[in-house]
Amino acid sequence: MTRYIRRAAAFCLVLLVALLVNSARVQVFEADSLDDNPANRRGTIERYDQPRGDILVGGRPVTGSRDTGEQLRYERTYKNGPLYAPVTGYASQVYGTSLLEHAEDGILSGTDPMLAPLPLWNDLTRSQQPGGDVATTIDAAAQRAAYRGLAGRRGAVAALNPATGEILALVSSPSYDPGAIAGTDSATTSAWTDLNGAASQPMLNRAIRQTYPPGSTFKIVTAAAALDSGTVTDVDGPTHTPSPWVLPDTSTRLENEATGCEDASLADAIRVSCNTVMAKLGVEVGLNGMVSAARKFGFDDAGIRIPSSVSRSNFDTDMDRSQLALSSIGQFNTTATPLQMAMVSAAVANGGILMSPHLVERTTDEHGATVAQTGSKEYKQAMNPATAVELQRMMQGAVEDGTGTNAQIPGVTVGGKTGTAQHGVGNKGIPYAWFISWARSPDAGAPGVAVAVVVEDASADRADISGGGSAAPIARDVMEAVLNSAGNSAGNSADNSAGNSG
Amino acid sequence: MTGSRGPTGARAGASPPTVPAVPAVRLPRRRGTELVLIVLAVLLSVYGYCEVGLARHGSVPPGAAGYGAGLGVLALVAHCAVRFRAPYADPLLLPIAVLLNGLGLVLIYRLDLETPDDQAAPTQLVWSTFGVALFIAVVVLVRDHRVLQRYAYLSAVAALFLMILPIFFPAVNGARIWLRIGGFSIQPGEFAKVLLAIFFASYLAANRNALSYTGRKIWRFQLPTMRVFAPILVFWLISVGVLVLERDLGTSLLFFGLFIVMLYVATGRVSWIAIGLVLAAGGAVVVGALEPHVNSRVQDWLHPFASIDAGQGPGQVAQSLFAFAAGGILGAGLGAGHSILIGFAAKSDFILATAGEELGLVGLTAIFLLYALLVERGYRAGLALRDPFGRLLAIGLASIVALQVFVIAGGVMGLIPLTGMAMPFLAQGGSSVVTNWIIVALLVRIGDSARAQLLPDDALEAHR
Numbered sequence: 001m002t003r004y005i006r007r008a009a010a011f012c013l014v015l016l017v018a019l020l021v022n023s024a025r026v027q028v029f030e031a032d033s034l035d036d037n038p039a040n041r042r043g044t045i046e047r048y049d050q051p052r053g054d055i056l057v058g059g060r061p062v063t064g065s066r067d068t069g070e071q072l073r074y075e076r077t078y079k080n081g082p083l084y085a086p087v088t089g090y091a092s093q094v095y096g097t098s099l100l101e102h103a104e105d106g107i108l109s110g111t112d113p114m115l116a117p118l119p120l121w122n123d124l125t126r127s128q129q130p131g132g133d134v135a136t137t138i139d140a141a142a143q144r145a146a147y148r149g150l151a152g153r154r155g156a157v158a159a160l161n162p163a164t165g166e167i168l169a170l171v172s173s174p175s176y177d178p179g180a181i182a183g184t185d186s187a188t189t190s191a192w193t194d195l196n197g198a199a200s201q202p203m204l205n206r207a208i209r210q211t212y213p214p215g216s217t218f219k220i221v222t223a224a225a226a227l228d229s230g231t232v233t234d235v236d237g238p239t240h241t242p243s244p245w246v247l248p249d250t251s252t253r254l255e256n257e258a259t260g261c262e263d264a265s266l267a268d269a270i271r272v273s274c275n276t277v278m279a280k281l282g283v284e285v286g287l288n289g290m291v292s293a294a295r296k297f298g299f300d301d302a303g304i305r306i307p308s309s310v311s312r313s314n315f316d317t318d319m320d321r322s323q324l325a326l327s328s329i330g331q332f333n334t335t336a337t338p339l340q341m342a343m344v345s346a347a348v349a350n351g352g353i354l355m356s357p358h359l360v361e362r363t364t365d366e367h368g369a370t371v372a373q374t375g376s377k378e379y380k381q382a383m384n385p386a387t388a389v390e391l392q393r394m395m396q397g398a399v400e401d402g403t404g405t406n407a408q409i410p411g412v413t414v415g416g417k418t419g420t421a422q423h424g425v426g427n428k429g430i431p432y433a434w435f436i437s438w439a440r441s442p443d444a445g446a447p448g449v450a451v452a453v454v455v456e457d458a459s460a461d462r463a464d465i466s467g468g469g470s471a472a473p474i475a476r477d478v479m480e481a482v483l484n485s486a487g488n489s490a491g492n493s494a495d496n497s498a499g500n501s502g
Numbered sequence: 503m504t505g506s507r508g509p510t511g512a513r514a515g516a517s518p519p520t521v522p523a524v525p526a527v528r529l530p531r532r533r534g535t536e537l538v539l540i541v542l543a544v545l546l547s548v549y550g551y552c553e554v555g556l557a558r559h560g561s562v563p564p565g566a567a568g569y570g571a572g573l574g575v576l577a578l579v580a581h582c583a584v585r586f587r588a589p590y591a592d593p594l595l596l597p598i599a600v601l602l603n604g605l606g607l608v609l610i611y612r613l614d615l616e617t618p619d620d621q622a623a624p625t626q627l628v629w630s631t632f633g634v635a636l637f638i639a640v641v642v643l644v645r646d647h648r649v650l651q652r653y654a655y656l657s658a659v660a661a662l663f664l665m666i667l668p669i670f671f672p673a674v675n676g677a678r679i680w681l682r683i684g685g686f687s688i689q690p691g692e693f694a695k696v697l698l699a700i701f702f703a704s705y706l707a708a709n710r711n712a713l714s715y716t717g718r719k720i721w722r723f724q725l726p727t728m729r730v731f732a733p734i735l736v737f738w739l740i741s742v743g744v745l746v747l748e749r750d751l752g753t754s755l756l757f758f759g760l761f762i763v764m765l766y767v768a769t770g771r772v773s774w775i776a777i778g779l780v781l782a783a784g785g786a787v788v789v790g791a792l793e794p795h796v797n798s799r800v801q802d803w804l805h806p807f808a809s810i811d812a813g814q815g816p817g818q819v820a821q822s823l824f825a826f827a828a829g830g831i832l833g834a835g836l837g838a839g840h841s842i843l844i845g846f847a848a849k850s851d852f853i854l855a856t857a858g859e860e861l862g863l864v865g866l867t868a869i870f871l872l873y874a875l876l877v878e879r880g881y882r883a884g885l886a887l888r889d890p891f892g893r894l895l896a897i898g899l900a901s902i903v904a905l906q907v908f909v910i911a912g913g914v915m916g917l918i919p920l921t922g923m924a925m926p927f928l929a930q931g932g933s934s935v936v937t938n939w940i941i942v943a944l945l946v947r948i949g950d951s952a953r954a955q956l957l958p959d960d961a962l963e964a965h966r
Contacts, residue, residue: 001767001890002885003770004768004769004770005767005881005884005893005897006885007766008763008767008897009878011763012874012877012900012901015904015907015908016874018908018912018917019908019911019915019917020867020870022912022916022917023826023863023866023867023870023915026826026827026858026915027827027831027858027866028830028831030823030827031830032827034823034827034828035824035827035828037807037816037820038810039810039816039820039824040827041840041843042824042828042840042843
């Protein structure tokens with residue numbers, strides 16, 4: 001019997017070995033694929049097991065986390081959700097993340113190895129740290145002014161600090177509350193369905209993800225090209241342009257909305273917005289010159305990140321002369337995001353140097369210690385400094401005594417350019433009202449803010465839609481808000497010293 | 503291994519009968535070793551209990567001292583019973599049982615934290631206490647395992663009665679294997695295992711020569727005479743048939759395996775294995791075809807992720823595999839896993855998944871080795887004994903543990919189709935814990951007898 005007992009024991013040993021080998025199979029060799037199975041909730045549970053880091057505006061969080069006590073424990077909350085939605089994006093337990101919530105997810109969720117005290121070791125163990133914070137460059141007052149100005153109409157505002165590239169306002173309208181799609185319940189699902197089905201596309205970030213024909217605001221780019229290339233040497237000299245002007249190689253007559261464009265100077269053409277002069281200058285600069293000028297401002301660049309990607313603004317590279325003429329006044333296939341046009345304005349304001357636009361000032365760990373800082377860096381030299389000075393003067397003219405008088409701020413130097421872009425079949429669509437501008441406080445050496453506003457307003461009277469009418473007042477409010485908050489911080493210290501001396 | 507050869511050597515070296523008081527060979531009792539190991543087992547369990555609390559709440563759970571004291575007292579009382587009534591018993595059996603039982607309580611307590619409305623650990627502790635009480639009763643009352651041989655047919659009848667009983671009670675979760683009395687659920691089939699092992703061991707010990715050497719021979723297979731074989735076959739058919747009716751597939755598989763192993767050990771006929779496999783294959787095909795329940799288990803085994811592809815989310819086996827995978831080599835740590843995602847039966851049939859996720863491959867291997875050690879000690883006792891009944895009983899009891907661990911562990915880890923069964927000592931389930939304590943008690947008794955054989959005759963008499 002002993003022999004048979006030994007054999008039975010050997011059988012038991014086989015069973016043991018089978019179990020151990022199988023354990024190694026499941027826990028080691030197939031572990032990764034099992035971990036990555038989309039039906040495995042572990043990753044999701046771990047992700048929401050701690051409060052998400054916050055996104056800060058002016059040092060104050062505009063986000064929060066709510067302990068739901070459910071399996072996915074912490075749910076994202078938003079203060080002033082619709083106002084900041086184009087900045088923050090959403091962080092949903094069901095639908096993932098977008099914009100800053102997406103771009104800085106590693107910091108916010110605590111998985112970024114830089115958050116760990118020993119990054120390399122942490123990379124190995126992949127353990128989670130408390131979520132860090134993301135401080136934005138947004139100026140709360142400017143953001144509010146822009147949102148209030150759009151007042152629910154379809155449109156967008158982008159404002160930049162020309163000297164640093166910091167994005168001071170980024171508003172898209174109509175907006176939505178990202179808090180409504182943060183959770184997992186049925187209300188979340190229906191909110192998501194409604195938001196995606198809405199004709200007004202509230203979840204579309206029009207400031208960076210929608211391109212519009214820039215219309216006359218593009219004339220700034222054309223003017224820069226004309227001056228830089230030497231096509232125009234005297235901004236106040238006549239340009240020998242008939243009005244109307246027949247597009248080259250066609251019989252199509254290009255008209256002007258404005259009067260006094262016959263043989264107008266470049267300065268006057270910018271001031272009153274002459275189509276004929278700018279279209280002709282674009283053709284004279286030539287396709288290569290126009291393309292290279294546009295690209296210096298950021299057109300045709302699909303790689304701009306703020307850190308979320310910005311849609312590519314377009315200036316065609318293969319056109320005949322009549323198409324080039326139309327493109328030079330922001331029509332034909334020329335399109336731009338509102339942020340792109342703010343960059344055009346900022347480049348002029350900053351003496352020709354275009355700074356890379358960015359939305360994140362710095363990221364910190366949970367205690368506020370800096371993890372990474374976004375420094376200001378130059379994107380491109382968009383034009384010669386002398387050209388910038390001329391363009392500043394011309395844009396000032398447009399505001400003082402041209403199409404953009406609605407943007408005037410008492411005691412402040414403001415330069416701007418209106419645009420009214422036609423679109424749709426036969427140009428019968430509601431035009432987009434554009435305004436790009438910059439402003440300089442009297443005591444400041446350089447402009448402190450550059451802004452672009454676009455309003456697409458189907459409910460408004462067609463005749464009323466013009467850059468000067470709808471868009472310029474919004475730009476003015478935003479610029480005023482920026483200059484005031486900058487002035488306030490300076491003014492506060494002045495008040496203090498005054499109080500001390502008194 | 504030396505056990506089977508040992509007795510003659512020991513006896514040859516025994517002193518002349520004129521000096522009975524001083525045996526030439528002093529047989530170590532090793533009770534001190536057992537005590538040290540028991541203390542370690544209790545400490546390890548308390549450590550696990552504390553770790554759960556620290557991981558979940560950052561503090562030692564308030565019940566830690568009480569839990570440790572309870573488990574410690576139980577283990578010490580059991581140790582005393584062994585020390586006085588089975589002094590030559592194997593010193594590993596009791597510590598392993600204490601450790602597995604303690605670890606099981608920790609895992610159930612840990613899962614209780616996820617289900618505030620369903621607290622299973624306190625009940626499990628009550629059942630463990632009852633189990634230890636029965637352990638002590640068996641060690642104290644059963645002075646010689648050979649006594650059990652007399653109750654072979656009584657055991658058979660009792661086993662059948664216990665198995666048939668639940669048919670008259672309502673089904674729970676699709677299986678008619680439960681008796682609900684008051685707040686407690688009893689699974690009588692669990693107790694039947696031990697009774698069945700006693701019956702098989704007794705019958706086979708009495709008839710093994712007839713089974714081995716009589717009957718016709720077909721080709722190379724020696725068939726037994728029907729007169730000897732019929733009772734055991736009929737009995738086996740009834741028991742397996744009843745279990746199939748009750749949809750208790752795991753236990754029927756276990757009985758079947760137990761039957762084959764014991765028959766082989768008793769007769770040494772490979773033909774039994776062949777017949778067994780043919781019967782098993784035939785039975786599996788028939789049951790698989792007739793029972794949708796079984797068929798779905800096989801499908802789950804072959805395609806554990808089919809429900810995910812069908813958009814219905816992961817099934818239990820898939821969730822179990824996720825849990826094991828999440829543990830990896832070192833485990834997530836006690837209290838830090840998410841095995842509760844398995845949902846139903848996470849504390850009972852799928853308890854091993856929690857061990858796998860939170861203790862990792864390392865911890866799981868340790869658990870498997872503890873079971874292996876338990877089985878090995880049973881087999882060793884079987885080898886050392888000289889009476890066929892004792893040998894067969896030891897092999898039978900140890901095989902129950904081995905087969906049960908394999909069937910359930912293989913099931914939850916995707917090695918074989920899942921059949922509901924309790925992981926010995928670890929899983930929630932009173933009947934199972936109690937039964938396993940009885941099995942260990944019988945192995946302790948048999949081990950004691952096996953070692954005591956080495957004593958000189960007079961000392962052996964004194965021992966009995």
